[in-house]
Amino acid sequence: xxxxxxxxxxxxxxxxxxxxxxxxxxxxxxxxxxxxxxxxxxxxxxxxxxxxxxxxxxxxxxxxxxxxxxxxxxxxxxxxxxxxxxxxxxxxxxxxxxxxxxxxxxxxxxxxxxxxxxxxxxxxxxxxxxxxxxxxxxxxxxxxxxxxxxxxxxxxxxxxxxxxxxxxxxxxxxxxxxxxxxxxxxxxxxxxxxxxxxxxxxxxxxxxxxxxxxxxxxxxxxxxxxxxxxxxxxxxxxxxxxxxxxxxxxxxxxxxxxxxxxxxxxxxxxxxxxxxxxxxxxxxxxxxxxxxxxxxxxxxxxxxxxxxxxxxxxxxxxxxxxxxxxxxxxxxxxxxxxxxxxxxxxxxxxxxxxxxxxxxxxxxxxxxxxxxxxxxxxxxxxxxxxxxxxxxxxxxxxxxxxxxxxxxxxxxxxx
Amino acid sequence: xxxxxxxxxxxxxxxxxxxxxxxxxxxxxxxxxxxxxxxxxxxxxxxxxxxxxxxxxxxxxxxxxxxxxxxxxxxxxxxxxxxxxxxxxxxxxxxxxxxxxxxxxxxxxxxxxxxxxxxxxxxxxxxxxxxxxxxxxxxxxxxxxxxxxxxxxxxxxxxxxxxxxxxxxxxxxxxxxxxxxxxxxxxxxxxxxxxxxxxxxxxxxxxxxxxxxxxxxxxxxxxxxxxxxxxxxxxxxxxxxxxxxxxxxxxxxxxxxxxxxxxxxxxx
Numbered sequence: 063x064x065x066x067x068x069x070x071x072x073x074x075x076x077x078x079x080x081x082x083x084x085x086x087x088x089x090x091x092x093x094x095x096x097x098x099x100x101x102x103x104x105x106x107x108x109x110x111x112x113x114x115x116x117x118x119x120x121x122x123x124x125x126x127x128x129x130x131x132x133x134x135x136x137x138x139x140x141x142x143x144x145x146x147x148x149x150x151x152x153x154x155x156x157x158x159x160x161x162x163x164x165x166x167x168x169x170x171x172x173x174x175x176x177x178x179x180x181x182x183x184x185x186x187x188x189x190x191x192x193x194x195x196x197x198x199x200x201x202x203x204x205x206x207x208x209x210x211x212x213x214x215x216x217x218x219x220x221x222x223x224x225x226x227x228x229x230x231x232x233x234x235x236x237x238x239x240x241x242x243x244x245x246x247x248x249x250x251x252x253x254x255x256x257x258x259x260x261x262x263x264x265x266x267x268x269x270x271x272x273x274x275x276x277x278x279x280x281x282x283x284x285x286x287x288x289x290x291x292x293x294x295x296x297x298x299x300x301x302x303x304x305x306x307x308x309x310x311x312x313x314x315x316x317x318x319x320x321x322x323x324x325x326x327x328x329x330x331x332x333x334x335x336x337x338x339x340x341x342x343x344x345x346x347x348x349x350x351x352x353x354x355x356x357x358x359x360x361x362x363x364x365x366x367x368x369x370x371x372x373x374x375x376x377x378x379x380x381x382x383x384x385x386x387x388x389x390x391x392x393x394x395x396x397x398x399x400x401x402x403x404x405x406x407x408x409x410x411x412x413x414x415x416x417x418x419x420x421x422x423x424x425x426x427x428x429x430x431x432x433x434x435x436x437x438x439x440x441x442x443x444x445x446x447x448x449x450x451x452x453x454x455x456x457x458x459x460x461x462x463x464x465x466x467x468x469x470x471x472x473x474x475x476x477x
Numbered sequence: 478x479x480x481x482x483x484x485x486x487x488x489x490x491x492x493x494x495x496x497x498x499x500x501x502x503x504x505x506x507x508x509x510x511x512x513x514x515x516x517x518x519x520x521x522x523x524x525x526x527x528x529x530x531x532x533x534x535x536x537x538x539x540x541x542x543x544x545x546x547x548x549x550x551x552x553x554x555x556x557x558x559x560x561x562x563x564x565x566x567x568x569x570x571x572x573x574x575x576x577x578x579x580x581x582x583x584x585x586x587x588x589x590x591x592x593x594x595x596x597x598x599x600x601x602x603x604x605x606x607x608x609x610x611x612x613x614x615x616x617x618x619x620x621x622x623x624x625x626x627x628x629x630x631x632x633x634x635x636x637x638x639x640x641x642x643x644x645x646x647x648x649x650x651x652x653x654x655x656x657x658x659x660x661x662x663x664x665x666x667x668x669x670x671x672x673x674x675x676x677x678x679x680x681x682x683x684x685x686x687x688x689x690x691x692x693x694x695x696x697x698x699x700x701x702x703x704x705x706x707x708x709x710x711x712x713x714x715x716x717x718x719x720x721x722x723x724x725x726x727x728x729x730x731x732x733x734x735x736x737x738x739x740x741x742x743x744x745x
Contacts, residue, residue, distance in 0.1 A: 067617065074605060387601045390562060391662070392590020392618040394583045470562045474601065 068401045072408035075377070086373045087413030090453055093362025094414040094446040098421025100355030101442040103428060104348060106435035111344045112337070120337045121203060123307045124300040127152065127160065127314055131333045132296070133343070149331050153292040156321060160297055161198075163317045167302050168310050171198035172279060174295040176287040180275070181248045182236045191232045192274040193249065195284040200276065203300045211243050211258030214278060218257075222280025227258040231272035247275065250286045265433075307336070363449060366413065367457040374406050374461035385465050386473025395466040402465050406458025407451045414450020418443050508571070509669050509701050510536040510559060515568035515578075517554050528554035530724035531568065536703065538669075541696035543715035543732070544705045551724040553674070556705045560593055560672050561585045573669050590618050594663025598675035600655040602647040608634060608658045609643040615666045633661035637691060653684035660691055664700070671695060673704040677711055689714045709739050 076083040119133065120126060130146040138146075157172055164170060174195045179188035197220070200206070201213040208227060218225050226247055233242045233256075246253040254277060263271035277283050285291050299314065301307035311334050318332050378385070385398055393401075422438050429436035515532040518525050528551045536542055546552040557563040558570060561577055564585070570578040577588055594615075595601075602611045612630035621629070634643055637657035647655055656676060663671055673692070677685035693714060696702050704715060712718050718735040720728040728735075 071605075383601070384603055387603060388614070388618075389586065390560070390589060390595050390601070391615045392586050392666075394586040394618075396583075397586075397618060471557050474562075474597070 065400075065404060068404035069408050071401075072405040073412075075405070076409065076412060082373070083409070086369055086409060087366075087416060089362055089364075089366025089369050090410050090413030090450050091362075091366070091417040091420065093359040093366055093453075094417025094450055095359075095421040095424060096362060097355065097359035097446050097449070098418055098438065098442050099424040099428065099436075100358060101352065102421070102425035102436045102438045103434050104351045104355055105439045105442075106425075106429065106437040107351075108344065108348055109437050110435045112341060120335070121205075121298070121300060122337075123302065123304055124203065124298055124337070125307060125311055125314075126335045127156075127297040127299065127318065128295065128333050128335055129331075131335045131339065133335065150322070151288075151290070151293045152295070152297065152332065153290070154294055155292070156318070157197075157294060157297060159317050159321050160299075160314055163313055164299065165301075165306070165310065165313070168299060168306070169199045169203050170297060170299045171196050171200035171203050172294045172297045173200065174279060174284050174287040174293065178249055178283070178286050180232075180236060182246065184240060184245075185236050185238065189232075189235050190273075191236070192229075193283060193287060194274060194276045195279040195281065195287055196276055197279040203298060206263075206276075207261045208258040209261055211256070213258055214276065219278045220280065222278045222282075224252065224254045224281050224283075225257045225277065226254045227260050227276045228256055229260050229272040229274040230262050231270050232275050233259050235273065249277075249283045252282050254281070254283070311336075359449075363453050366410070367453045370406055370409055370413075370454055371457035371460060373409070374402060374458055375464070377405070378402065378461045378465040381465075382468060382473045382476040385468050386470050386476065389468070389470035390474060398466040398468075399462045402462030403455055403458045406462065407454035410450040410452070410454020410457070411447060412450075414447050414453075417450065418446045421446070507538045508535055509538050509540075509573055510534060510703070511571040512558075513569045515555070515558060515565045515570060517551075517558060517563070517565050527724055529558070529565070532721075532724075532726055534719070534726065536670075536701065538701055539696075539699050541692070541702045541714075541716040542704070543712035543718045544703065544721065545707065545709070545712045545718055546721035547707065550721040552705050552707075552721045554724075555721065556672065556674055556703075559670070559703060560595060561588045586618075590615055590666060592669040594666065594668035594671045596656070596659050596663050596671065596673040596676045598678035600647070600652075600659045600679070602655060602658055602662075604647055607644050607646055608639060608650070608661075611647070611658055612662045612665050615662060619666055629665055630661070633665040634658070636664065637661045651684075652680050653687055656680065656684075656688050657691065660688075660695075664695070669701060671700055671702045673702065675706055675708075676704065677706075677708070685711065709735075713739070 129149045129151050161170055176193060177190050178193040180191045180193075181188045194200075196214075200219075206213070209230070211227070214225060214227060217223070228236065228242055228247070236242065236247060237245060242256045242259065245256050247256060248254070260272075260274075260276070265271060279294070288295070299310060301310045315330065315334065319330065322331055324331065388398060388401075425436035425438060428434055512532055512534045515529055515534070516527070517529040518527045520526075530551075532551075532555060544552050544555060554563070558565055561572065561580075562585075564580070565578050568578065569576060572588060573592055575588070577585065580588065589595075603614070606614075609627070609630050612633050613626045616626040616629060631640070631643060634640055637660050639654060639657050639661065642650060642654060642658075647658070650658065660671075671692075676692070677688055680688060689711065692702055692704065696716070702715070704711070706712050713732050713736045715732050718728075718730060718732050719726055720735075730738075
């Protein structure tokens with residue numbers, strides 16, 4: 063009742079004095095707007111990282127057996143790097159035991175990859191292309207479909223036949239304006255026949271994933287990827303569920319420890335990399351981004367707090383007589399204090415609500431015109447509005463306590 | 478802290494007589510206002526202004542009293558003290574048996590809310606609130622529920638013949654109507670005293686008469702009314718007239734006596 067009356071009064075003040083209110087609310091509004099949009103971008107990037115980037119690189123319920131992690135953007139100390147460098151590369155002899163011990167419903171593939179210059183009769187100069195030399199169920203696990211032709215067959219893979227599937231960008235760069243199907247690509251001077259064009263894999267941060275070609279690991283191309291011919295960069299293993307993935311990881315771990323003759327207590331000399339482990343790095347970066355996303359709005363909120371305090375001081379002096387009347391009619395100090403605090407926090411809340419709306423709009427605009435994705439986090443809306451209310455209360459304390467301490471006789475005498 | 482007349486021994490008839498005799502009234506069972514040796518001084522930039530120099534006053538329930546005096550006589554200071562807007566430097570003030578002269582700010586706010594209904598010269602209505610909201614205000618601070626508030630405020634407005642103006646804002650009302658809203662507001666919490674400070678000061682003579690009729694009617698129905706004014710014509714509407722001069726009571730008599738004296742002064 064009393065509370066709602068104070069809110070109603072504050073809203074009336076805002077409505078009556080539109081221009082003044084607009085300036086009053088600007089600081090809080092901008093602060094909250096930045097908070098919402100920065101958090102939205104960070105959240106959007108996070109989702110992007112999780113679902114698109116890392117998800118595409120590694121895959122759902124999938125882990126990679128590598129001699130050392132290849133996505134390690136976090137801080138790794140010198141000793142760790144030294145240990146990584148001493149590790150033995152995986153080779154084709156590791157694949158047999160690992161694959162043999164896998165449960166029946168688990169899929170796998172092996173891959174070696176690098177940038178290789180490819181030439182064609184039509185492209186003129188050599189083009190750099192990401193070459194994946196694979197074996198196993200590569201196309202199924204990666205969910206890599208073709209728009210033209212076909213995927214590499216089991217025979218092509220196991221016999222090491224010289225056929226390739228091109229990514230759409232690679233196809234365009236190697237065969238500009240031509241249909242690449244049935245034509246030849248030369249890798250290290252050896253001709254490979256194009257049997258299919260893969261679907262686009264999209265892009266991340268404006269970087270295309272489509273400039274690639276896939277061939278059999280057993281083809282001569284693998285010699286261009288690693289100096290020792292039997293080296294395998296990674297074995298990727300996909301389980302039907304997350305639990306199955308964890309179990310499978312333990313099977314693979316014990317197989318590898320057996321194959322490498324590790325004693326109990328010795329550390330693994332290989333890595334099992336999941337999307338989660340790769341995301342650790344992102345989560346670290348995210349903390350800093352969120353921190354920056356808080357520092358920037360904080361400036362706006364401080365300015366907003368000062369403006370609200372100023373406006374409330376003006377309101378107290380303009381409404382001295384009203385305060386006197388209220389006191390004469392029985393308002394205690396705490397009643398007057400509460401009234402002005404509620405008014406200040408209503409101002410702050412309205413400002414932050416507008417800020418939330420603008421922030422969401424800004425995030426959407428940024429998402430539309432830049433490669434940055436945006437995803438509005440519900441918690442940021444709650445925090446934004448709460449911050450606005452809090453700023454209002456804090457900046458209202460001094461003016462409200464001044465109002466509450468006014469002497470009723472002096473206040474009533476005020477014209 | 479002694480807060481009642483009984484506690485401080487004023488319940489004995491002798492004590493009471495002592496207090497009351499100085500105010501020139503006969504002892505009675507229920508005294509709304511009893512003051513003893515009330516002093517109030519202000520420090521005006523180093524110069525001490527003695528606004529009240531010792532006022533002994535006693536007002537019974539149901540009395541209709543006018544406090545008169547030229548400007549500077551201390552009548553505004555006395556009104557502020559009676560209205561619990563201010564506390565005395567010296568002396569004691571019992572309102573309805575409570576010693577209010579030593580109360581804290583918040584306690585005084587409660588007393589103002591419960592015991593005193595103010596009517597001001599300049600009406601002092603909240604400009605942005607409707608008549609009903611203005612009248613509801615004391616009930617808001619009394620913690621009355623909103624339904625009950627609305628009911629009582631509407632009744633109070635009907636009592637001053639403003640039942641049809643509840644949604645009007647002060648700037649949509651005439652001066653007389655504004656003062657009626659203020660009277661309704663003063664009465665809504667059923668106060669012990671209706672305390673009016675120059676209630677007709679901003680009104681034309683015809684409207685003044687109207688407002689005085691409202692006061693007379695209230696007084697006739699048992700409402701204690703204390704009215705501060707400097708206009709003798711207004712003061713004679715009361716039953717008893719107290720005149721202040723230089724911070725002390727210079728005369729305290731029935732309005733009939735006062736009018737008689739006034740008449741003879743005018744003739745001479």
